[in-house]
Amino acid sequence: MTHLPFILGSYGLALVLGVGFAVDAWLRVGRARRRLAAIDPRRQRERDRGQERD
């Protein structure tokens, strides 16, 4: 295959960019979900109701 370093460089950049953004978004959603669950009064009430039923 001719020009292999240029081709691999292009494909590598695309994969790094895609994976990087995907992992960043996934971590950000997880972090926001945990923080929201900790401070959201509606979720707190739902949890309390669940514990009362148990």
Next chain:
Amino acid sequence: MDSSLNNPRTIAPGGRGLHRFANPGRFLRLSGRVLPFLAIAAVVLTLGGLAWGLFVAPADYQQGDAARIIYVHVPAAWLASGGYLGLAVCAVISLVWRHPLADLAAVEIGPVGAAFTALCLATGSLWGKPMWGAWWVWDARLTSVLVLFFLYLGHIALVRAFDDPERGHRAGAILALVGVVNLPVIKFSVDWWNTMHQPSTITVTGAPAMHVDMLWPLLTCILGFSLGFAAIVVARLRAAVMERRIRGLLMAQAQGAEGRVA
């Protein structure tokens, strides 16, 4: 929670159908259902298309295997322009209907669009070096895409430059609309000026200027990259909606504590 998210008085006529989706709970529920399918389809199509282009599609009769860079370069270029068009659509929705989700979407599209524009420029350089003998030329197509990259950077900086986020969103929306003029310049630069960049391979009206064995993997990559772009933006937007709610709740708690002390 930001009251404008649920305040019908801020909606211009015609925006009520659209505004239903400004409800953050509804958006989170809907996007939570769609996102896994979007992400899986994006991964399958992108990896499949790239492997197809790298190992199965034929090499170009003039450029040899270097033409395989097209399977990354063209989808990135398509999303660079498409992402900016998305930014402009968000700007219109924000300015006309004051749709707060459009402001958040514009903030989240900016960095992703800028990254794909940078990928387009970088892969163009990696293709240009073996074919033209230069990493960069001040060609109309390359220069107009570089201007697009700077427009993205300007938008990213502008929306974060104000203490009042609303003012940042308004300023960003105006910049996004002004910058739209660059999109036709990018598209037609290869027709209007003598450039080193090749003319459009795929057009709406004419037959594609490439063999079908190269066209299918390219279309697969374009679809896969587009779904990936959408999945990343939707995931970032979900995080942004939750972060906005967290800020609202913390502010309400702080005001409640202040009220009790007073």
